[in-house]
């Protein structure tokens with residue numbers, strides 16, 4: 001690598017303490033201003049960090065220069081080209097494999113599935129909110145937010161409530177493997193592997209059952225899917241179910257919890273939403289921009305690329321920081337203002353181009369259902385204890401959000 005102008009005080013975007021305790025936005029703001037194409041050294045080597053909206057969007061779009069095949073999470077899962085997920089799992093495939101896989105997985109995100117999932121989410125969410133409001137509050141992250149993906153994935157995988165929560169616990173320890181709360185006493189690498197094996201066991205059982213008795217769920221759809229005239233292989237089905245389970249479980253509950261924190265921190269915006277339900281759709285987009293739950297995605301340069309005077313070498317790891325792009329002052333006027341009427345709002349929370357989140361419609365629906373319920377019930381939240389964040393720079397997650405709630 002050849003570094004561009006490097007900051008005097010080194011910033012380490014791989015330092016998880018920055019994400020647990022502090023405010024990473026100050027670091028991103030500094031980088032956008034002073035080193036928008038930043039070489040972040042690590043003990044294993046390092047990675048480039050793109051923090052400007054324009055550069056992040058351009059890198060997403062140029063899949064021939066910035067490949068997904070070597071994994072989209074820093075140093076974590078699916079990093080090596082030799083990994084069996086590469087080319088088989090949506091998130092770590094390049095064209096043409098990616099397009100062929102996506103056509104099949106996309107069938108499970110049809111409008112009828114979103115309708116089915118909506119009914120389940122409403123059922124789960126209403127019951128949880130009834131209890132939460134009756135108790136005057138509690139931990140929103142654990143008592144309400146998890147109902148959103150549990151409802152959505154119970155419809156998508158056709159699972160009962162208990163199994164949907166079992167899947168949630170597993171994806172949580174997989175993505176949160178660096179967080180002691182989820183890793184337990186095990187080494188973080190072990191937690192990652194063990195959770196993935198258990199998820200595969202669960203999906204394998206479902207595959208056996210659905211092959212005997214097909215239904216209207218993701219596993220049945222993939223078991224009968226063909227790519228180039230051949231049935232999808234078992235490992236393609238397993239990896240893509242894993243991709244949907246992780247994508248579905250480990251994003252929206254963190255976004256929902258961060259949305260409630262944003263409303264508690266900005267009571268004027270909470271009042272605005274209660275007073276004017278017409279703001280619901282812009283409020284939902286502002287929540288996605290503001291929270292940017294999936295902080296970055298990783299790509300690997302396939303050839304040398306010069307960007308803003310820095311030379312990115314073929315083989316270098318390049319991270320695209322959605323969370324920073326979404327606060328870029330050149331794209332968003334007053335980016336650090338939470339404005340539920342913000343428009344336009346072309347945020348990059350779901351990425352862009354070929355890999356743009358396949359669950360985006362579902363995620364929008366989940367957060368819309370939540371925000372609508374909060375506004376209709378006229379709920380007002382106040383933070384009532386320490387906000388505990390996930391030890392991760394990949395998912396900007398709030399694990400615990402103690403709040404009091406009043407209605408009316």
Ligand code: HEM
Nearest residue numbers: 090091243247248251255294297350351355357358359363
């Ligand atoms: C707040 C909610 C969500 C956020 C912020 C989010 C973010 C993202 C981002 C940034 C990507 C692009 C990754 C890349 O380019 O490498 C992505 C892809 C993906 N997401 Fe989401 N996501 C959310 C919800 C969901 C949901 C609800 C599901 C499934 C039910 C899901 C499943 C997936 C899958 C399977 C992919 C891979 C798509 C591909 O590579 O073609 N996501 N998501």
